[in-house]
Amino acid sequence: MARITASVYTSHVPAIGAALDLGKTHEPYWQKVFAGYDYGKQWVKDNRPDVIFLVYNDHATAFSLDLIPTFAIGTAAEYEVADEGFGPRPVPKVMGHPELASHIAQSVIQQDFDLTIVNKMPVDHGLTVPLSLMFGQKDPVKDAWPCPVIPFAVNVVQYPVPSGRRCYELGKAIRRAVESFDEDLNVHIWGTGGMSHQLQGPRAGLINREWDNAWLDKLINDPEACASVPHIDYVREAGSEGIELVMWLIARGAMADAAGGPKPVLKHRFYHVPASNTAVGHAILETV
Ligand code: DHB
Ligand code: FE
16 A cells, blocks of 8 residues: 655745756855755655655646646656746656556545646646755756656646645545555655745735744644635735645645544754745654
């Protein structure tokens, strides 16, 4: 049986990718950001997943106003790295896991969540920056990412966006789906995006340290209460792009306690302001 043994939460700021790709990680500004990932980089080496189910959002890269899936699961064998305007990031292409992804699609759709099935999708910074943060810089040709990745894209860009509650319940359905896959696989689920940031309008640059940390406390210790936070609170308190945080609730809903099992163990928690326009948050929860 496949199992979800851990969840990883992290922001996905594009400038972090640029700092890595342009060799700026040792600059004082960036050092403080990357130091928060030293633990996670070692942890993921010691707790190697067979597959990562990576929840992220596409930033009008693969999708546009022409087509706006609320939840899209990648069932392809591989995904190219998107060109977001400066050429594709120099990182390896992303290998998928079509068998597990198709199984999850079947199971989750039969559990009444309508997923869009995607067989061709360039992946943007929302997916590649978290991979770089946890696995370090990789050569685009000579290296490969350490394991297959199932991309799961959530619409948090064009309103209406899904509620935190729906994301949390979807996470529970994903756990059931993974646990009904026959092969013994160690699966990690990652929730990415956030924390507080607003890139547009008169409040551009908004950061809310108190709210972010209170929300993270709730995510870790009382995910039911966290799932009840209405979407307007994210926008008011964490900024228009702070809504990306609902994606963390998918990963949290997939942990055992959401299904009545034991509480996960907090292995690491990190918060830093600023990275570009964003408050960077990062946490790791492990199933006991
Ligand atoms: C920034 C953050 C994001 O999450 C994003 O998708 C784009 C830009 C930023 O802080 O610059
Ligand atoms: Fe984003």
